Amino acid sequence: MIKKSFFAILAVLTFVSTASGNVVATLPWIGSIVREIGRDKVVVTVLVKPNQDPHFAEAKPSMIVAASKADIIMYNGLDLEVGYLPLIVASSRNQRIQPGQKGNLDCSRYVNAIERPNADIDRGMGDVHSMGNPHYHLSPENILRVAEGITDVLSDSDAPNAQFYKANLKTFKERLMEKQKQWGASLKGKRFIAFHKYFEYLAHEFGFQIEAYVESKPGITPSSGHIGRLIESIARTKPDGILTTAFYGKKEVEFLSLKTGVKAIVVPHEVGCLDGINDWFTLMDRIVESLR
Numbered sequence: 001m002i003k004k005s006f007f008a009i010l011a012v013l014t015f016v017s018t019a020s021g022n023v024v025a026t027l028p029w030i031g032s033i034v035r036e037i038g039r040d041k042v043v044v045t046v047l048v049k050p051n052q053d054p055h056f057a058e059a060k061p062s063m064i065v066a067a068s069k070a071d072i073i074m075y076n077g078l079d080l081e082v083g084y085l086p087l088i089v090a091s092s093r094n095q096r097i098q099p100g101q102k103g104n105l106d107c108s109r110y111v112n113a114i115e116r117p118n119a120d121i122d123r124g125m126g127d128v129h130s131m132g133n134p135h136y137h138l139s140p141e142n143i144l145r146v147a148e149g150i151t152d153v154l155s156d157s158d159a160p161n162a163q164f165y166k167a168n169l170k171t172f173k174e175r176l177m178e179k180q181k182q183w184g185a186s187l188k189g190k191r192f193i194a195f196h197k198y199f200e201y202l203a204h205e206f207g208f209q210i211e212a213y214v215e216s217k218p219g220i221t222p223s224s225g226h227i228g229r230l231i232e233s234i235a236r237t238k239p240d241g242i243l244t245t246a247f248y249g250k251k252e253v254e255f256l257s258l259k260t261g262v263k264a265i266v267v268p269h270e271v272g273c274l275d276g277i278n279d280w281f282t283l284m285d286r287i288v289e290s291l292r
Contacts, residue, residue: 021043022069023038023044024073025073025074025075026047029271031271032278033143033150033280041158041165045070047066049272055219057081059091063084067092070096070097072154072157073104075107077107077108078131078133079130105150108136111136114133135198135200137280144172151165151169176281182285192242193214193230193243195253196245197215198245198248199267208240214244227255234256241263241264242257242263265290267290268286
């Protein structure tokens with residue numbers, strides 16, 4: 001018994017000694033990238049579960065506790081976490097992760113955001129993000145920039161392991177290049193209807209079109225009149241599918257599919273949302289497979 005306890009303690013000490021950073025990530029995809037770059041040099045805690053809507057997550061005591069122990073907090077940005085993250089950071093009383101500190105990483109600083117509004121925003125426009133579309137995690141180009149940024153931050157905070165992080169980034173880039181060859185142009189020219197403005201980065205980089213939205217305005221439940229007009233349009237133009245995610249408008253999309261005969265496609269949206277989607281690469285594999 002004493003021998004077993006000794007080895008258990010030794011295992012814990014060994015793990016702690018190999019981990020040089022305690023990283024809190026708001027979203028699973030961010031945690032996935034950090035693990036790719038940091039491997040056994042980081043301990044990663046993810047705040048939002050894979051099948052939660054990240055727009056409407058709520059701050060919980062467990063999240064504040066995790067943030068209080070963090071060396072770095074990493075988040076999507078573009079106001080996606082605006083409803084809960086500021087409260088978590090402020091309540092943590094952790095000076096390392098306060099805005100403006102090295103331990104506060106807004107991943108969107110590395111991103112070329114699309115759909116930045118050109119005019120003043122009001123509630124009549126729906127749930128419009130003032131800084132641009134926040135769903136850039138489906139963009140290979142932007143994810144590579146984010147991975148490079150995470151590498152820089154980890155290297156700066158843990159200089160003795162900088163070469164380790166950079167070597168892992170090189171492996172990440174090579175894997176991404178190989179995957180892009182596999183994904184290829186298989187979606188080019190396809191036409192879809194989408195429930196929410198979730199797939200714009202994906203459409204831009206993979207060469208397909210989103211012709212209309214089930215939501216008449218972002219975040220606003222569609223009216224019966226809008227649905228009726230959409231049924232007529234879909235029946236006439238016959239797109240390749242109607243896209244949604246697990247937490248956006250499945251009922252409306254299935255209704256449209258039933259009325260028009262056009263396939264409803266529930267697209268995987270986040271690392272861990274389905275069995276076998278264990279990292280960002282397998283997420284993208286399953287997304288491309290679902291759209292093909």
